[in-house]
Amino acid sequence: MATIYPANAPEIGVVPATAPIVHRLTLADLHDALRRGWDDFKAVPSHAVVLCVIYPILGLALARLVLGYSVLPLLFPLAAGFALIGPFAALGLYELSRRREIGADASAWHAFDVLRSPSFGAMLGLGAILLAVFVVWIAAAQAIYVSAFGYAPAAAIPDFFSRVLTTPQGWMLIVVGCGVGFLFAAVALCVSVVSFPMMLDRHAGIGDAVTTSLRVAARNPLQIAVWGLIVAALLVVGSLPAFLGLAVVIPLLGHATWHLYRKAVEPNPFPPQIRPSRRIKRSAADFPATLLQWPTRNEN
Secondary structure: OOOOOOOOOOOOOOOOOOOOOEOOOOHHHHHHHHHHHHHHHHHOOOHHHHHHOHHHHHHHHHHHHHHHOOOHHHHHHHHHHHHHHHHHHOHHHHHHHHHHHOOOOOOHHHHHHHHHOOOHHHHHHHHHHHHHHHHHHHHHHHHHHHHHHOOOOOOOHHHHHHHHHHOHHHHHHHHHHHHHHHHHHHHHHHHHOOHHHHHHHHOOOHHHHHHHHHHHHHHOHHHHHHHHHHHHHHHHHHHOOOOOOHHHHHHHHHHHHHHHHHHHEOOOOOOOOOOOOOOOOOOHHHOOHHHHOOOOOOOO
């Protein structure tokens, strides 16, 4: 027997007993999701620096520190790994797109409202799973390189590219590495294509969100495959200038993923309400306490 929920359902949300309806997508839907994502990015561009500039820094830091020696062989796997952990890191972008969708204020700081979501623990759990997949992928990429060239590191960038592009071992590395990387990316994409937006929108648990994401992928295999290719192509383009392009690509894909979720899954009949923020007048004597201003529970 279906449960009837009152119109004034509590803010924490109630997940209906029945699974959400999954829609069939078209290639036009993918284009429209990207277009809407670009509109969101242009409307609140300041968050690109706040939330996403960490990607170039993280990529360069990992490239310098992983295993403590020459990491040229891992630069491509590290860049490709952004596709695995990107859905989790884009949580704040989903929140901004959600706020713009319902006509609420959307600024860079509103992205951190996702930290107060009742399902944030579930988001962390799935994010930890994706991080584990990322670590396994890096280990697999390292093992593939060692099987092809041994443990001797490349002396310099020209030497590395010469070994990869002009030797049989290098071509084996490319073919096997891309094949294994495709499997990792396919699993991560199917598991997370709409999982995090659904957690934010419906306050769903990991099981429900992942199940719905797998249902979307199963109902739209071609469209999700094309979406994965779009994501991969944009990440490659964004990674070419020393990862700096990711500061634009990541927010674009984050916003677009929210709109793809909206097209793939039936809207939540009881969406969580957004409490309007109340600005409190403060004097100069309150500085620097105003820098650490946090909303309290009794603020409406």
